[in-house]
Amino acid sequence: xxxxxxxxxxxxxxxxxxxxxxxxxGHGAIAPSASVEGVVVNVAGEIVGGAVVRQQTTDNATIxxxxxxxxxxxxxxxxxxxxxxxxxxxxPAGVQVVPPRSGITITxxxxxxxxxxxxxxxxxxxxxxxxxxxxxxxxxxxxxxTNAHGTAGANPRFFSLYNGTDLTxxxxxxxxxxxxxxxxxxxxxxxxxxxxxxxxxxxxxxxNELTGVEREGVFCDFCHKVSDVYLDPATGLPYDNAPGxxxxxxxxxxxxxxxxxxxxxxxxxxxxxxxxxxKSQFCAPCHQFSFWGTPIYESFREWLExxxxxxxxxxxxxxxxxxxxxxxxxxxxxxxxxxxxSIASHLQPGAADQELLQNTVTMTVHAxxxxxxxxxxxxxxxxxxxxxxxxxFPGRHMILTLAAIDDEGNPLAQLSxxxxxxxxxxxxxxxxxxxxxxxRDVESGDAxxxxxxxxxxxxSDNRIPALESDASTVTFVSPGAGERITVTARLxxxxxxxxxxxxxGWDTPDVLMEERTVSLVLQPRWxxxxxxxxx
Ligand code: HEC
Ligand code: HEC
Ligand code: HEC
Ligand code: HEC
Numbered sequence: 001x002x003x004x005x006x007x008x009x010x011x012x013x014x015x016x017x018x019x020x021x022x023x024x025x026g027h028g029a030i031a032p033s034a035s036v037e038g039v040v041v042n043v044a045g046e047i048v049g050g051a052v053v054r055q056q057t058t059d060n061a062t063i064x065x066x067x068x069x070x071x072x073x074x075x076x077x078x079x080x081x082x083x084x085x086x087x088x089x090x091x092p093a094g095v096q097v098v099p100p101r102s103g104i105t106i107t108x109x110x111x112x113x114x115x116x117x118x119x120x121x122x123x124x125x126x127x128x129x130x131x132x133x134x135x136x137x138x139x140x141x142x143x144x145x146t147n148a149h150g151t152a153g154a155n156p157r158f159f160s161l162y163n164g165t166d167l168t169x170x171x172x173x174x175x176x177x178x179x180x181x182x183x184x185x186x187x188x189x190x191x192x193x194x195x196x197x198x199x200x201x202x203x204x205x206x207x208n209e210l211t212g213v214e215r216e217g218v219f220c221d222f223c224h225k226v227s228d229v230y231l232d233p234a235t236g237l238p239y240d241n242a243p244g245x246x247x248x249x250x251x252x253x254x255x256x257x258x259x260x261x262x263x264x265x266x267x268x269x270x271x272x273x274x275x276x277x278x279k280s281q282f283c284a285p286c287h288q289f290s291f292w293g294t295p296i297y298e299s300f301r302e303w304l305e306x307x308x309x310x311x312x313x314x315x316x317x318x319x320x321x322x323x324x325x326x327x328x329x330x331x332x333x334x335x336x337x338x339x340x341x342s343i344a345s346h347l348q349p350g351a352a353d354q355e356l357l358q359n360t361v362t363m364t365v366h367a368x369x370x371x372x373x374x375x376x377x378x379x380x381x382x383x384x385x386x387x388x389x390x391x392x393f394p395g396r397h398m399i400l401t402l403a404a405i406d407d408e409g410n411p412l413a414q415l416s417x418x419x420x421x422x423x424x425x426x427x428x429x430x431x432x433x434x435x436x437x438x439x440r441d442v443e444s445g446d447a448x449x450x451x452x453x454x455x456x457x458x459x460s461d462n463r464i465p466a467l468e469s470d471a472s473t474v475t476f477v478s479p480g481a482g483e484r485i486t487v488t489a490r491l492x493x494x495x496x497x498x499x500x501x502x503x504x505g506w507d508t509p510d511v512l513m514e515e516r517t518v519s520l521v522l523q524p525r526w527x528x529x530x531x532x533x534x535x
Contacts, residue, residue, distance in 0.1 A: 033075075036081075042107065122220070136333070139328050162208075202246045229276065237300070287392060294455070294458060397436035400432040441455075
């Protein structure tokens with residue numbers, strides 16, 4: 001519901017923006033029809049053919065001809081507009097003109113290409129001492145700083161598994177990565193601190209020794225310096241054993257220049273355009289990986305094999321959805337006003353987001369009398385996740401419980417059907433089920449484990465794929481006729497297996513994803529009185 005309100009808000013703001021656009025054109029309801037003609041060249045005076053030429057901040061764009069010339073129509077007559085041009089390898093450039101106009105020249109400056117390992121990462125923080133601190137100017141900063149990317153370099157749950165400690169890091173309990181592979185750093189930093197694991201440091205970056213900006217986890221300057229990803233053309237997936245930054249090409253410029261990539265081709269400040277930023281493939285290197293050949297993080301493949309790619313729905317569509325803000329640089333710092341629907345957020349909601357989790361599945365419960373029992377069927381449909389639910393970190397799971405009571409509140413005994421497995425914490429043994437990918441440690445035979453840095457195999461996986469349903473049926477012993485039976489189904493989301501959370505002091509409460517109550521009044525059982533032959 002809240003999500004619908006948010007969308008409505010965007011629609012209203014979007015409508016207002018459209019109205020403003022028309023008003024700004026000064027034409028009321030008449031479509032603007034003036035044009036600007038010119039040519040796109042580069043700083044060396046060479047023709048740039050095929051550039052994207054655009055009325056800045058709008059959808060009104062055209063592609064230049066091979067000889068560099070262009071005609072951009074649909075412009076408001078007599079009103080100053082900025083016409084921008086961009087082509088691969090260049091920064092976008094713009095000129096201010098009053099349409100109609102001809103004979104204008106837009107001159108593109110090439111951006112630096114190639115990677116400079118000596119680039120010093122810019123902090124994301126609004127640090128007055130820093131040469132560039134993204135946080136000063138950008139709406140993205142408050143969204144990112146508290147999300148899983150912004151906290152990846154300092155997530156206490158991560159360190160409790162990496163070092164084998166409790167959540168505070170003070171008590172050593174064993175069973176961490178560092179206990180199993182002492183003296184090594186592991187591959188964790190390639191995704192959890194990618195700014196540190198560049199160049200030849202992919203598998204030698206110790207997460208305990210991050211310094212400075214590296215501690216900002218998956219930070220602004222890192223993501224906005226990625227120029228390509230290396231995916232296997234045969235499968236569309238990252239290559240084996242090439243996690244995170246090792247599957248990404250960076251374009252860090254020489255120290256005296258600035259260069260970022262972004263999703264717009266009309267930003268005329270030290271940023272160039274990268275179509276990849278609007279694609280799930282951008283996220284793939286960190287959200288798809290197998291350890292010892294066993295798939296662990298799999299959200300990208302699950303999405304790739306779902307109906308969503310064909311519908312043009314990318315990771316960004318759901319995890320970077322617009323919030324209705326119509327600028328991304330604060331206007332007082334020079335930010336331009338744009339269609340709010342074109343501005344992605346950096347909220348990246350996930351396992352900590354109650355609203356997201358409560359808008360992930362639908363659950364229906366049917367209870368009916370069947371002879372001397374009450375049969376309850378629960379159908380859970382993954383309607384809103386672009387991948388299996390749950391996905392990625394293999395500790396995540398959902399627990400479905402069913403409770404049936406009579407009028408006096410006495411529980412009905414379960415006759416048949418599944419029960420929550422013994423690793424289900426307080427719900428273990430109750431009528432219901434758990435949905436998880438269960439890993440068994442090869443050496444110890446323990447299951448479920450989250451210690452996938454040691455060889456583990458998948459012994460079961462009943463997570464629900466995107467847009468698919470799961471049905472479970474539980475039967476209860478039926479009391480006598482005339483009794484009203486009430487059945488309550490609850491679906492919980494749990495961050496990690498209860499025993500492991502308790503041992504390490506992870507204090508994340510369950511999120512109640514869905515709850516449904518149905519009741520029925522038991523009818524007299526006429527079949528008991530029927531002659532045996534008819535039964
Ligand atoms: C290929 C990229 C990649 C590598 C390599 C990787 N991780 Fe992760 N890790 C992720 C992603 C993505 C998530 C978020 C998944 C989710 O939220 O379900 C994550 C989540 C986690 C979490 C859950 C944190 C929480 O707050 O619940 C832990 C713990 C963790 N990783 C530990 C490790 C350890 C330890 C290593 C190294 C042995 C490692 N990871 C290696 C990508 C990676
Ligand atoms: C995990 C990688 C990642 C991180 C970290 C990240 N961004 Fe982005 N950013 C993206 C992607 C991907 C897009 C394009 C999304 C789209 O348009 O669908 C984007 C878009 C943008 C845009 C264009 C406007 C918009 O929001 O659509 C700006 C500006 C921006 N990011 C700034 C920042 C700043 C500032 C930070 C740090 C506070 C940051 N980004 C952190 C990946 C990232
Ligand atoms: C450089 C690696 C990297 C890239 C690129 C990356 N992520 Fe992540 N992402 C991570 C890691 C690591 C975590 C988990 C951090 C933690 O929990 O401590 C994470 C967590 C998340 C979460 C939150 C999970 C939670 O449990 O709260 C979401 C959602 C997410 N990423 C979506 C995306 C999307 C969408 C993209 C592409 C636009 C993307 N990520 C790109 C590494 C990456
Ligand atoms: C159609 C919308 C949609 C799309 C597309 C989508 N997601 Fe999600 N994502 C969700 C929802 C809803 C959840 C919460 C339920 C869950 O955890 O599975 C979620 C959860 C996550 C989480 C947190 C998992 C956890 O429990 O810790 C990560 C990480 C994530 N998504 C990454 C991605 C990546 C990467 C892509 C693209 C390959 C992607 N998502 C595509 C809707 C979407």
